[in-house]
Amino acid sequence: MNFPNWNALADRALEGECLEREAARAVLHAPDDVLLDQLAAAYRVRRHYWGNRVRFHFLLNAQSGLCPEDCHYCSQSKISSAEIEKYPLMAKEKILSAAERAASLNAGTFCFVISGRSPNDSTLGKVVEAVREIKQTSDLKVCACLGLLSEEQTRQLADAGVDRVNHNLNTSEDYHPNICNTHTWRDRATTLKNVKAAGITTCSGGIIGMGESDDDIIDLALQLRELKVTSVPINFLIPIPGTPFARLNELNPRRCLRVLCLFRFLLPSQEIRIAGGREVHLRSLQPLGLYPANSIFVGDYLTTPGQAARRDLEMLQDAGFILEAPDGSPLDSKIPLNRLS
Template sequence: MMSDDGDSSAFIESCMDRVMAGGRITIDEAERLLATDNLAKLAECANAITRKFNGDVVDVEALINAKSGRCPEDCSFCAQSTFYETGVNKYPLLPTEQVVENARMAKEGGATSFCLVCAYRSPPDKDFEQICQTITAIKKEVGTEVNVSLGFMTPERARRLKELGVKRYNHNLEAAESYFSKICTTHEFKDRVNTARIVKEAGLELCCGGIIGMGETPRQRLELAFSIASLEPDEVPMNILIGREGTPLEGMGTIEPEDAIRTIAVWRFIMPKTILKIAGGREVHLKEKDRLALKAGANGIITGGYLTTGGNEPNRDITMIQEIGLKAK
């Protein structure tokens, strides 16, 4: 750890000043920031960067697992992979009416965007058409912002989603390129990058993040952040692994809340203007320290639950945001 003294404060402030002036930090500087034991100063400076570029608004998003399980990929963290017996509830694509009702409840609960997530490598044509009909119905009947996550994309499908009014497409890089083969063997890191680029070329906003706590080194967490930053995403969800029973990572230990917050803060230095969203695992790993995370670089949350795990009630999260002097959007 970097010693907790004036030198560490001066270094953190110098990095902050450069970022706030439009400059960048290097991966070696990011590694030094990540190693600091001066968490209070790191959080303070990450918060200053967030406020400068993003104001005092927290992006609150709800999602639905609209098609669960039977995914043909072998991602080691995923309870929905067909490779693992995890006891997850498996079901085909939900009817349009059910998804629309979930979107309506999310909006009434205070979420300002709704993400439709499906466990596919890529949807079959019949399912893709139904998803398009569902998007149209949500836009017409609920009037909320619609985001989607459907696996690998073609340029034609990405343009179709854009025409339907989808705002943002989620496709995470998941892990650092140097660690990716330890996490997944059924596709490559470059395949994920390719879909991210297709999405942006179609004019959709890109949501692209990853998972920490999968056995990667601290530097690989930074390598992942720099790879994500190179794609210039509009939103970056940071997930913290919950080792689900039946997956290869089920025995992975928990991350200390301070380590997660330190990572969030340094990712903010690397990506000053994005929506940096604390997502899956925050309730388990951060517990009540999610308040600190929102004053240490994060400016977005997923509320109401995730793909295969529950989450906080939206009204609880919105109250928490207001109590720390921020605004839910």
């Protein structure tokens, strides 16, 4: 395989050009001895749009388990036997307390997640009520992840003040039947279109390491580009015991970094977030992930733990990155670490 000049790829990304599939494959197949060159080129693109700022997102699993869908990667699905907490929608007081915790960690976005196919009227009403109170009492951006959504449901969320809705495509359209059969890839894409029609910012990404091919990864990035998604979380599969993908183990830190570089080249201006699996798969190379990506989750994920917030801030400060406020401005890079646990 002929490998391109990485800086030339960065130039093309900055000019708004879309890479050909051969160049995209080369990013994923490049040898280890050019990885730092790839990262430097990806950082040129990231720096152009985001400077050296990093945004923290805080994730709340507000309703856990009890899901009728059969997503093979998920510990909350109906086909999972994973030992996780299962509970209905949290009381509003607990949700507001979690939002306060997010603000104390200097998170720019509070990500509110419920399990299930789609919220019923009662659940959506409680979500709307909680969001309105959060917006009245803090500067946090609110991102809601509620499953499949209709046009009417997205309008209600917009009226409540939801800033962003997350609904991941997860993988390419062609590979989707290998990871889920209770809904289609098109169902997910329709939800994103409903979100955009309601005037809410779209958040959608994928999960890497589910047995997909390089072309599936490339297709996912291209499909997100076509949909003009604003925020892109990249998850790396955690093979949770009790799920159908429990035995999958396809990733290493260098592979994960190449994937992040590819998404930066194909989605140059988007917010790219290193999401679930960051600590498990990037391990000691986590700081290098911030050269293509510009946001991370702080704290825990849905049913798996993350590293301590203190360590996340140390990682940023040690690498010379600056934490970003909800309005996009830089926060004091010398935030006392003793404020974080």
